[in-house]
Amino acid sequence: MSATATRPETDYLLRKLHSLTGIIPVGAFLVEHFWSNSYALVSQAQYDAKSQELQTIPFRIFVEWAFIFLPMLYHGGYGIYIWLRGKANVSAYPWVGNWLYTTQRYTGLIAFAYIGWHLYTERWLTHGRSTYADVENLLRNPYALAFMFVGVVASSFHLGVGIWNFLCKWGLAATVKAQRAAGALGAVVGFTFSLVGVLIVCSFWLNWHPFDFYVK
Amino acid sequence: MAEAKQVIVRIKRQAGPKVAPYWEEFALPWRPAMNVIICLRDIAENPVTRDGKKTTPISYDSNCLEEVCGSCAMLINGRARMACSALVDKLEQPIRLEPFSKFPVVRDLAVDRQFMFESLKRVNGWIPIDGTYDLGEGPRMAPEIQEKAYPLSRCISCGSCLEVCPQVNDNNQFIGAAIVSQVRLFNMHPTGAMHAKERIQALMEPGGIQDCANAQNCVKACPKDIPLTESLAEMNRQAWKQALVGWLIG
Numbered sequence: 331m332s333a334t335a336t337r338p339e340t341d342y343l344l345r346k347l348h349s350l351t352g353i354i355p356v357g358a359f360l361v362e363h364f365w366s367n368s369y370a371l372v373s374q375a376q377y378d379a380k381s382q383e384l385q386t387i388p389f390r391i392f393v394e395w396a397f398i399f400l401p402m403l404y405h406g407g408y409g410i411y412i413w414l415r416g417k418a419n420v421s422a423y424p425w426v427g428n429w430l431y432t433t434q435r436y437t438g439l440i441a442f443a444y445i446g447w448h449l450y451t452e453r454w455l456t457h458g459r460s461t462y463a464d465v466e467n468l469l470r471n472p473y474a475l476a477f478m479f480v481g482v483v484a485s486s487f488h489l490g491v492g493i494w495n496f497l498c499k500w501g502l503a504a505t506v507k508a509q510r511a512a513g514a515l516g517a518v519v520g521f522t523f524s525l526v527g528v529l530i531v532c533s534f535w536l537n538w539h540p541f542d543f544y545v546k
Numbered sequence: 547m548a549e550a551k552q553v554i555v556r557i558k559r560q561a562g563p564k565v566a567p568y569w570e571e572f573a574l575p576w577r578p579a580m581n582v583i584i585c586l587r588d589i590a591e592n593p594v595t596r597d598g599k600k601t602t603p604i605s606y607d608s609n610c611l612e613e614v615c616g617s618c619a620m621l622i623n624g625r626a627r628m629a630c631s632a633l634v635d636k637l638e639q640p641i642r643l644e645p646f647s648k649f650p651v652v653r654d655l656a657v658d659r660q661f662m663f664e665s666l667k668r669v670n671g672w673i674p675i676d677g678t679y680d681l682g683e684g685p686r687m688a689p690e691i692q693e694k695a696y697p698l699s700r701c702i703s704c705g706s707c708l709e710v711c712p713q714v715n716d717n718n719q720f721i722g723a724a725i726v727s728q729v730r731l732f733n734m735h736p737t738g739a740m741h742a743k744e745r746i747q748a749l750m751e752p753g754g755i756q757d758c759a760n761a762q763n764c765v766k767a768c769p770k771d772i773p774l775t776e777s778l779a780e781m782n783r784q785a786w787k788q789a790l791v792g793w794l795i796g
Contacts, residue, residue, distance in 0.1 A: 339750050339751055339752060339754075341751075341752045341754075341756065342750040342751075342754060342756045342785075342789065343789075345756035345757070346756060346786060346789075346790070412759070414717065415713075415715075415717045415718045415757075416712045416713050416715070416717075416718065416759060417712050417715040417717070418712050419710070419712050419763075422624050422625070422710075423625070423710050423763050423766070423767070425762070425763060425766050427760070427761050427762030427763065427766075428712070428761045428762070428763050430761075431712060431759060431760070431761035432712075494760075495759075495760045498760050498775065498778075498779050498782075499758065499760055499778075499779070499782055500782060500783060500786060501779040501780055501781075501782040501783025501784070501786075502783070503779065504776055504779040504780050504783060505776055505779075506773065506775070506776060509775060509776075509779070
């Protein structure tokens with residue numbers, strides 16, 4: 331054997347980058363996005379104020395491309411490439427981990443398509459100036475409403491499973507016990523995000539603001 | 547008088563590596579404590595199909611008959627299993643036997659697992675003890691390490707973990723959990739550790755550890771209860787540390 335030369339292979343680095351971008355910044359952005367959209371649960375005015383604050387950050391276009399659009403494009407694009415190189419066998423081996431493996435691919439694709447549409451309607455068509463009224467109008471269309479529910483749940487599920495995958499695949503949860511805990515954490519995240527996401531969509535749909543007593 | 551109990555076995559046969567497979571069905575007299583290997587031996591003694599047609603004995607690999615050699619792994623009722631430890635009384639009938647799907651078929655149930663051997667060579671899956679001179683005794687191994695290493699050393703290269711892995715297929719060169727676990731074993735050994743970085747480097751080549759997608763089928767299918775998912779996580783951590791922050795922290 332020759333002397334050691336640690337020279338990471340491109341294939342290795344691209345795969346690790348895919349895994350990392352899923353958590354930072356894509357997963358982190360999902361946290362921020364759900365948080366700021368939760369302002370709809372307070373009031374229309376609070377939501378619009380929060381939106382305007384985000385829409386007027388310095389270096390906005392660079393922040394958007396560097397931390398949101400490009401990482402998402404990479405994570406989604408490379409994710410599809412990974413999917414094509416795997417061969418699901420959940421019918422032969424219907425184990426929990428194997429089900430998550432398969433659903434992670436479908437929820438990823440659904441989330442990717444949904445986010446594309448979501449960006450088109452809320453970022454592109456509104457010229458980056460989306461308001462409460464824009465979202466409310468969009469959700470009057472029952473198909474848009476349904477897609478919103480599906481997209482929110484698919485993204486939440488994908489993040490939850492992604493956290494468990496990430497902790498296992500970076501060896502941060504290395505023992506069986508730690509991996510069980512990582513799975514529980516992923517489940518809690520997936521479930522909580524699904525719930526919060528559904529509540530936010532309901533807020534626009536039903537003009538429902540459960541926290542409006544803060545501002546009354 | 548009650549009819550004698552029978553065992554019905556359906557076998558996917560293939561005369562050679564490049565010819566089309568076909569199925570044959572056999573009806574064997576039941577005996578107590580039968581396993582799948584006994585069925586295959588009974589067929590070899592009297593190679594006649596269920597409908598009375600004379601045929602050839604089934605080709606298959608087997609050696610130890612006690613689940614320590616790894617050679618008789620095959621698909622039994624669609625699941626990767628060792629034929630020697632698959633008890634007929636615990637299997638649903640007709641018992642379906644197929645060769646592993648992730649390795650080239652040699653004939654009938656015998657497959658060529660050369661891929662695993664080549665992968666072990668790629669990752670330096672051994673401990674070099676020979677030099678141009680006598681290297682003397684190696685360092686002693688702490689009991690704590692011995693206890694961790696022993697379960698890993700039980701790997702029999704049967705290929706079950708590759709067979710059940712969705713990431714091991716024609717579109718992917720993934721070397722599979724067994725090989726990654728072997729790297730962990732050899733890197734744990736005090737003499738083997740002298741080449742730990744080379745092995746980790748080899749694990750990061752195309753088809754390496756990065757192709758694991760955490761479906762965790764491997765650990766469920768392993769007949770030797772090797773903690774394969776722990777090995778994957780552990781080696782994954784060592785790999786990214788070496789590749790991504792090695793230049794910073796050494």
